[in-house]
Amino acid sequence: MKEIELKMQGEIKRLTNQTFKFDERIHEGWFSAVYFLKTREIVEKYHSDNIVTMQFFQKEHAILCGTDEVIALIKTFAKNADELEIRSLKDGDKIKPFETVLTIKGPYQNFGYLEGIIDGIFARRTSVATNVYNVVKAARKSGVQKPVIFMGDRDDHFTQQSGDGYAAYIGGSKAQATHAMNEWWGKQGMGTMPHALIQLFRGDVVEATKAYKAEFPEDELMALVDYNNDVITDSLKVAREFGEELKGVRVDTSRTMVDQYFCRNPEVMGAFDPRGANPVLLFALREALDKEGFNHVKIVATGGFNAERIEAYEEQGVPIDIYGVGGSLLKIHIGFTGDNVLLNGEHEAKAGRRYRDNPRLELVD
Numbered sequence: 001m002k003e004i005e006l007k008m009q010g011e012i013k014r015l016t017n018q019t020f021k022f023d024e025r026i027h028e029g030w031f032s033a034v035y036f037l038k039t040r041e042i043v044e045k046y047h048s049d050n051i052v053t054m055q056f057f058q059k060e061h062a063i064l065c066g067t068d069e070v071i072a073l074i075k076t077f078a079k080n081a082d083e084l085e086i087r088s089l090k091d092g093d094k095i096k097p098f099e100t101v102l103t104i105k106g107p108y109q110n111f112g113y114l115e116g117i118i119d120g121i122f123a124r125r126t127s128v129a130t131n132v133y134n135v136v137k138a139a140r141k142s143g144v145q146k147p148v149i150f151m152g153d154r155d156d157h158f159t160q161q162s163g164d165g166y167a168a169y170i171g172g173s174k175a176q177a178t179h180a181m182n183e184w185w186g187k188q189g190m191g192t193m194p195h196a197l198i199q200l201f202r203g204d205v206v207e208a209t210k211a212y213k214a215e216f217p218e219d220e221l222m223a224l225v226d227y228n229n230d231v232i233t234d235s236l237k238v239a240r241e242f243g244e245e246l247k248g249v250r251v252d253t254s255r256t257m258v259d260q261y262f263c264r265n266p267e268v269m270g271a272f273d274p275r276g277a278n279p280v281l282l283f284a285l286r287e288a289l290d291k292e293g294f295n296h297v298k299i300v301a302t303g304g305f306n307a308e309r310i311e312a313y314e315e316q317g318v319p320i321d322i323y324g325v326g327g328s329l330l331k332i333h334i335g336f337t338g339d340n341v342l343l344n345g346e347h348e349a350k351a352g353r354r355y356r357d358n359p360r361l362e363l364v365d
Contacts, residue, residue: 015068015091015166017075019184026077029113036113043109053342054111055356056102056118058126060334063133064093064101065167066125070118071364074104078111087361091129092170100358101336108340115338122336124160125167131307131329132171138310139323147322149190150176151302155327164330192222192250203227205234206241213245220247222300229253230260231281232288239294248298248321251277251285255304277301279318286319298322 023030029037043050067088075081085105095101101122104111132150139146150168153161158180165181176182178189193212201208209223221242225234235249253259255276261284262274272280282299289297301313302324310323341355342348349355 015072015184017072020069020072022073022076026073026114026117031117032113033116036115040109040113043107043112048107048109050108051106051344052108052112052340053103053105053355054108054115054338054340055100056122056336056338057098057100057356058095058122058334058336059097060130061097062095062126062334063129063171064089064095064122064126065091065129065170066121067091067102069121069125069163070102073114073117073121074111077114078106080106080110084111086364088364089358089360090362091125093360098356100356100361103361105342112340119336119338123334124332125163125170126336127332127334128164128167128329129171130334131331132168132173132325134307135305135310135323135325135329136172138307138314141314146320147175148173149300149302149322149324150181150329151324151326152330153177153181153326155330168329192219193224195224195227195252198224198227206237209238209242209246213242221245222248222250224252225249226251226253226259226277228260229257232259232261232285235285235297236288236292236294239289239292239297244296246294246297248300249285249289250300250302250324251282252302252324253277253281277303279313279316282318282320300324302326304328 025031067090071086071088074084074086078084083106088102089095132148136145136148139148150165150173152164156164161178161180162183165176166184168176168181169185175190177191182188193208197212198205198208201211205223205225205227209221213221223238223246225231225238228234231251231253238249239246253276257276258274259281261281262269268280272278274280282301285299289295298321299319300322301320305323305325306328313320339349339353341353347355
């Protein structure tokens with residue numbers, strides 16, 4: 001297969017068949033709905049000479065992802081794959097409802113059993129890419145793009161990390177939590193410290209941060225500051241200790257917790273939800289850092305963020321410099337459909353469906 005060009009924010013990246021680690025049982029139909037396998041047997045006996053055109057679409061405004069993976073799947077597992085005519089959009093393309101994103105033309109029995117697998121690849125990759133795109137868009141204020149860290153490693157099965165990470169990259173996230181998430185696009189995972197590290201230092205954030213700095217001196221120093229549920233106190237402790245070396249503090253306060261700041265300042269309560277990493281707490285943290293001259297220290301916020309919450313925080317001007325987002329990015333909400341719409345070049349499809357040509361489709365060699 002010739003490599004398929006990907007365009008995303010001015011960058012060019014190509015994926016090849018070698019990128020994907022397909023399960024060889026696809027050849028046996030192990031992952032295909034049984035009715036596709038039965039249909040293949042019937043067609044081979046009764047209509048093996050017919051040529052069908054199958055097209056794929058979905059029903060949302062979305063960021064397409066999965067085309068390279070689908071093309072590699074077809075080239076690997078379809079019978080006489082080089083004789084099929086494949087036309088496709090590219091990963092990263094913005095797509096409209098019912099827009100055709102891929103067509104396959106050839107004998108049905110050579111590729112039809114892959115239909116459900118193709119739908120599934122498109123559904124997952126496009127959902128993740130679109131979710132990330134919407135979060136990244138929400139985190140863009142006055143033309144300034146705030147980084148979004150993809151932290152979805154704990155929200156789904158680990159075998160999905162490479163594909164999800166690539167889809168997140170297509171959606172606009174260039175910082176991701178694991179090496180696997182970066183596998184398909186050539187980077188490495190990034191991250192600083194979890195709560196477990198602070199626990200092993202018995203809640204002493206400063207000592208945990210010292211140890212981190214000693215072991216990873218080349219990293220930008222970021223301290224996790226919500227372990228003791230007192231983010232302002234602990235942020236100031238590490239800022240005073242490390243000064244200019246401290247690049248940021250991460251707030252990951254649970255949405256079932258109320259930070260100690262509000263216990264010390266009950267007069268601010270009553271007009272908002274005080275739980276979690278709420279705007280009032282983050283404004284107070286920024287003010288406290290700036291008051292002591294730590295203007296350079298960035299605030300990283302994680303825990304329960306999605307596009308809607310980020311958009312609301314940005315509208316309020318909440319002083320967050322970097323967002324970490326996880327589970328909300330993995331919601332699969334875009335379903336794809338494959339339909340046979342032409343038979344030997346003539347219209348033949350289920351009621352309500354028709355061939356929808358798309359001039360944006362490119363022929364795949």
